[in-house]
Amino acid sequence: MSQATNKTKLFSKTALTYLLLVILSILCIFPFVILIVNATRFHSEIQKGFSLAIGSAFGDNWTKLLNDKNIPVVRALLNSVFVSTCASVLTVYFSSMTAYGIYMYKFKIRDAASNFIMLVMMVPAQVSTLGFIRLIQQMGLMDSFIPLIIPAIAAPVVFFFLLQYMRSILPYEIVEAARIDGSNEFYTFNRIVVPILSPAIAVQAIFAFVANWNNFFLPLLILNSKEKRTIPIIIAQLRSADYLKFDMGQVYMMICLAIVPLLIIYLFLSRFIIRGVTMGSVKG
């Protein structure tokens, strides 16, 4: 008798769980469904109201968006890709280098340096933006990609993740063996250590890429010429209206372009990415 009630209890618990999961999944997917559907409809159709039916305007909205000279989508995509790739490569490489330095070598200021970096992590980047902008202006680097890429070398959070990972997976012996074999420290780092760290590096590179791709605050303040804009700035452009013809089809298509490429990459790499969320930060 108690087994039966237990079974029903379990059943209802499970059913409720699935219900919750389904609701949450719908919540997560629904906006994207509307997004994609509306990107395929004409502005006039969209104004008429909501419908789940896929329209025929995909090609049309696509061409209009690409031809709109005020919204340089292709250019922005290329810019975003360029900046994000460069920045994420620099971030992961130098973060691993810094983490390696702290991990492997016992030097005088080692602990102080490590604590300093942890402290840095706590400071929100935006408070130094003002001074950063003035510096960039003085250097004559406004409206260039350099201020968005070079500072990526100092990335405290990525450093922290890689340090944790190293602590759990990199034995000192490997480096000592390499020394005996005669390789110099840089060589050891590049040829032996980095490959060992590659799963974590790959994951952190993806996260860094995504963070840079989505970066809005700083590029908004630094970039202003049409050719240099990245995707988030274009989105902001859409939001503050201009009295040119307002075409909602184009708007949805633009948002699609900002979101869908990353989504597709994500869907292919989802297992890897999700595993990477916890890699090194927590055991298991």
Add this chain to the structure above:
Amino acid sequence: MRKILVALLALTVATGTVGLFAAPKATDGGKVLTIYVWNDEFQTRFKDYFEKAGLVPKDVTVNWVVTPNQDNAYQNKLDEALLNQDKASPNDKIDIFLVEADYALKYVNTDASLDVIKDVGLTQADLSQQFQYTKDIMTDKNGVLKGVSWQGCPAGFIYRRSIAKEVLGTDDPAKVQAQIDTWDKFDAVAAKLKAKGYFAVSGYDDDFRVFTDNAKLSWVDKNGKIQIDPNINKWIDQTKTYTDKGYNNKASLWSAESSAGAGPTGKVFGYFGPGWFIDFCLAGWSKADPKGPDAVGNGTYGDWAFTKGPEGFSWGGTWLVAAAGTDNISLVKSVFKKMTVDQDTLTAIAKDKGDFTNNIAVINKLAKDPKFGNKFLGGQNYYGLLVNSAKAISRKNITSYDQGFTEELQKAFKDYFDGKVTKDQAWDNFYTAILEKYPNLKK
């Protein structure tokens, strides 16, 4: 003493940003004509009437630097370029830049803009046919003209013929005008429209410009103190009344809701605006099939007419300014002459693009031309209605802060119209925002 030392230290250490703008010399013979714009309006006209006429020298390329207006991006880029004009390479030097009335003074009152007569070389005779207000706006405090335009923007009320017929019994512009030529009469018509399920205007900001343009006080006085003309309060009160009585659709200007009011399912009676509002905005908004023809039957296209409305006003306009330090001075003069003085060009622009071109003689001729009508307005030739308005416009109240004031006032009072804040709170928010934008002003 310490204060002086600190101040000196500040000056040297606290980075070298430019003090006042220093005017570089204008030269000639450059190989690249660089024009700063924010959309393609002038670009298309330039291509169709200047380039097609073969007026660009063979060894010169035209470089269009387009930066959209949003978030002040256009002005930011323009400012940085102007401040660097001295150090820029010849091909990068700005030659011409465009400005709107709302912020024109910012450039007119500096040495960044060239004297149209003395430096660029146009004559008083050339400029004689231009509407006076288009010249007043671009005249600096020493009486020097700094920019010219190819278009005038006298504005009125553009209404739906079919709705007028249904509610007022007529769609004839003169008769409709008789029913709305004062604000009280307009209010009465709004009530009638509401009874039949229509909106008088699309939203909150539609008639803002009508009130601000006719204001006597400028937004800011000589000492940097903010002034609020009684007309502004009139606009606030009227809009609040209209909102509460349901005479408008609670939309903000340029929103999708506002433009939908002009479309095939739209219920808005009319919009306030000048010629470019018809061509650039309403035409697109009215069509049911965006790829379809510009003809009656495609949505509400062709079902509109133009009349003066309760008050005449002007809105917008684009001026050409020659940049100090340009290296193409004679080409710049040629552009100015062809695009803002030459009557044949201005006639062609009026006929092809529907612009109310900046030439009294041309407009007068077109106003009398029976064959000249605007398709969107069902064939109406409305130029005659506007000539006198255009001549009477006075923009003496213009300041270089107008753009910011317009934006912030509309933003702040949207909350009041929505019923989210009291009037006092809205004013409070407005002052906060405006002082953030222009820290040098005083309440």
Add this chain to the structure above:
Amino acid sequence: MSRPIAAKKRKTVEYSRWGYFFIAPFFIIYTIFSLVPLISTFYNSFFENYRVGLSQVGPTFVGIQNFISVFTESKIYIYAWNTVLLWVLNFIPQIAVSLLLAVLFTSSSMNIKGQQFFKTVIYMPNLIMASAFSMLFFALFSDGGPVNSIVMSAGLATDPIRFLSSVGWTRTLICIMNFMMWFGNTTILLMAGIMGIDTSLFEAARIDGAGTGKVFFRITMPLLKPIFVFVFITSLIGGLQMFDVPQILTNGSGNPDRTSMTLIMFLNKHLASRNYGMGGAVSVLIFFVTGALSLVAYRATMRGYRDSGAAN
């Protein structure tokens, strides 16, 4: 006898010096692009310095005048309140749902199928560009948008619900967006934390007859503390820096009535008008507030890590 030792000592010293080389790039770049600007920001806050049109006002030394303006004339305490409120309203549902999901996913008795699918779906919004997501919500919830369309055709309302003109709805939308973007991440972290708990503890508890509730509160939660604190800190730091979502949703105004203007949005207004004096003062204040909170939270994590021994 002394030579080999001396040689060995030299070697260790030599190697340890490499440490400096390896960490040099980080510190050089950080000093140039973050430390110097930070000091410069502090420095600038004592000057009146902004642009009017094409000309420059200042820099003139004004002492703490900027700070006084910030406290008396600006409404920075409102923006601080907005920021904290928006974070709390997002974090509480988020942590509740994430904990629930994490427990449900790892429950051995229920054995939920399709975990990979669900995990993929709930993590997906994390990768979305906040500004694009915000733009999407703006389009969806605008007066004439699809959501109103659905609501009206379903007969739930006769007039469109003006979401973006309502204080409550605007804030709710911001919280929903933040929730959607982060709850997947939080769930996965918590799941990993739970899976790191020794299963023998659970078994022992079950043998002792403890029900799910007791197990959760007496075993899971305490052992989850380090992860919990980690999530709390990162969420708090992120929440204090909230910018993208409200900026795009309200077009920089934080309306209605500036009720959704966050600290960073306020800072951005000064930066955009190149007001280095006021911008500096605001930055300094934000620095101290967030720094203090972060330090407190940091100490708590480190203690949590050390106590539970879960860190390595």
